[in-house]
Amino acid sequence: MKRKWGTALLSAVVVSSLTLSACSSNTANTASTAKEGNNQAKDTKSVSSDGFPIVKDPIKLKMFTRIAPTNGPFKDMPVFQDYEKMSNVQVEFIEAPTDGFNEKKNLLFASNELPDAMYRSGLTPLEAIRYGSAGQLIPLEKLIDAYAPNLKKLMETYPEIRSAITTPEGHIYALPGIVTVNAAKTDKRWMNQAWLKKLNLKEPQTTDELYEVLKAFRDKDPNGNGKQDELPMTARNGLSIVPIMAGSFGLDFQLGYNINLENDKVNIWMGSDRNKELLMYLNKLYSEKLLDQELFTQKEAQYLTKQGTGNTGFFFDQTNNPMLDTKVADQYIGIAPVKGPHGDQLQLAAPVPRDFGAFAITSVNKYPEATMRWIDYFYGDEGSTLLRFGRKGDNYEIRDGIPYYTDAFLATGNQSKITPYAGGGAPHLISEKVASYINPPQVQEAQKKLDPYMQKIRYASPMFDEQTAQQINVLRNDIDKYYEEQSTKFIAGALSFDKWGEFQATLKKMKIDELQKLYQVAYDNLKQQK
Structure with a gap:
């Protein structure tokens, strides 16, 4: 049930040198593959612009995904069983557990053994810009305009979504999870x-x-x-x-x-x-x-x-x-966040585009138009309801226009087995209309304690141009790893706070000031776009 954005904010964006070198050496090949793959796509006229099925004749896609400890197999989930019948798109999920997922994800790109799409993939902005520039992920902005009416509407309603996922060159390589209800933005x-x-x-x-x-x-x-x-x-x-x-x-x-x-x-x-x-x-x-x-x-x-x-x-x-x-x-x-020694009482919250890099289409995909139509369904209330609640009658009922799990289904304790939402990070819309399970009365009361302490503006990770992304990747690879290692030691008592001066000096040597300047430029550009 719980997404891991809090951890991700502090996790190092580590893309191994193997991955980076593989991306660089494969840029020409993957760019060629992307062009070839798109040329192999079925005639776009065979992809419906709305309604179902998405395609007249069934197609097959492979998607790499993270599976949380609470999940059951994706192939057994009602959402994917029913959606296959609706859409004529057959999806084979390549599942990797949460623990060790990032390593397996990076290995896919390093080896260039790519699936058709990355689902619930947790791509970071730096990974998106790197793999997109290398040609391993394809640009999505034109596909969104033509085949994603739900997502397009959300991006018009919440402009911060587009700014959070668009590169300086104007490309979108990965789609986020979108959250419009506060209870889904906080721990x-x-x-x-x-x-x-x-x-x-x-x-x-x-x-x-x-x-x-x-x-x-x-x-x-x-x-x-x-x-x-x-x-x-x-x-x-x-x-x-x-x-x-x-x-x-x-x-x-x-x-x-x-x-x-x-x-x-x-x-x-x-x-x-x-x-x-x-x-x-x-x-x-x-x-x-x-x-x-x-x-x-x-x-x-x-x-x-x-x-x-x-x-x-x-x-x-x-x-x-x-x-x-x-x-x-x-x-x-x-309870409310506790007040600190200087009177501070701030509650961390995620932005509206909460789970960056939740979905991406790779260069080997022969059906990018159909794939975009497939994922767009989940950015509407109907698709999100199917994803989160399963089958009406079997799993949920409607009360006052809002889906709720039935008492009989709740008694089985299998809620987390029927949805990829459980464990967080799924590409879909979380709105008031589909939040009954994560926002029941007890959670609503807990959220009321947090609301007064949430920042009015929460800026998501900015998208950088390729050169800047490379600089930040190199800087953060060392800085984040060092910070996590030393902070862990400080907390666990393995490193004395007498060493704090050395810790600060090492961060300086790792060019944390340069990293700060790069973020300052990104923030200044963001302010100018308003």
């Missing part, structure tokens, strides 16, 4: 209210109060079993805890990176004093076993399991679905 802050009540504690309002609450969860046996086995606080693997807590220390994530915007000036804050304070606070929690000791080693499935045990005090998720699955949802309440 809720779920706290065990049953434990708060038992220990006669109030919801924490500050980072200091949160520390005291977590200590009470650790020491005062709130589950009542006489053992010190409670887990005070957990989060997704790695540094996902940083964007969750960063807002309490005045740190934002604009332009898809570790960036504050101050008077229209870009400030990459990785070496800042505020970030040091944040990491010191997280180190304090970790060293006192208030923060999950498996934070840097656990897999996604383990994290989801911890949400559903009822034995966790504080965690973060977009929805309440993992708790519902194990019937512990009533134990939890959403």
Whole structure:
């Protein structure tokens, strides 16, 4: 159920030298392949401009996709079974698990063994510009105009979508997931209210109060079993805890990176004093076993399991679905972001084009027009309903114009098995009309706690020209990797904060100032486009 945009903001955009060299050496070949592939496409007259089927005679496509731990096989999902009959497009999904997905994705491009499309692929802007410039991904803007009425309408309604996915040369190489409902843009802050009540504690309002609450969860046996086995606080693997807590220390994530915007000036804050304070606070929690000791080693499935045990005090998720699955949802309440030492209280949220690079068409695709028609269906409420809810009657019913899972289907616990939405990152529209499962009353109440602290403008990652993208790729490859490694060590106590000066100096040597200038230019261009 949960998408992983929070983690992605901090994850290094690592494209191996093998991938880069493969892209460079294959540019001519893949560009030729793209042209050849498009020439092999069926007569565009055989692709309907609207309605179904999309094509009169069945066609077959291969799509590489990420499969989350909660998912069942894509071929068994009602959405793809029914849509194949509607569209005459038969899709074979090449599934790769969440853990290790990026490595397999990069290997596809490095080896140039491409599928017809990348579905739920999490392509970064740098990957899109690299593989698009190399000819391995085809431009989509003309296909959108001719074969994607749903997406085209959304881009007209929300201009930030087009600016977030268009390169300086005017090309679109990848499509995002689009979110128009706030509840789908945020991680809720779920706290065990049953434990708060038992220990006669109030919801924490500050980072200091949160520390005291977590200590009470650790020491005062709130589950009542006489053992010190409670887990005070957990989060997704790695540094996902940083964007969750960063807002309490005045740190934002604009332009898809570790960036504050101050008077229209870009400030990459990785070496800042505020970030040091944040990491010191997280180190304090970790060293006192208030923060999950498996934070840097656990897999996604383990994290989801911890949400559903009822034995966790504080965690973060977009929805309440993992708790519902194990019937512990009533134990939890959403809380507001806690106020930090300088009075900061910011909530991280995703932009409207939330999941960049969710879908792309490769140069080997013989049916790009039909493929664009195929994906566009999911950018409308009808297609999104099918994708998220399955079959009417079997899986959902309509109440007041909104689809809801039936009680009988909810009782099976198979919601995450029937939709590629579960696990996040699917290319589709998330609107108020299709958000009942992720935005039930409990989630709505949790979201109300966050709304006052969300930024009015959330800039997505900018698209760069190829040369700038290459520069940023090289700089971020080293900087992001170093930042993640050192930050992990700071939090885990493997590196003393006495080394902070050396940490800052190393970031300087890695040319973080140059990276900041490149983002400043991108931001200035973005402002000029308005």
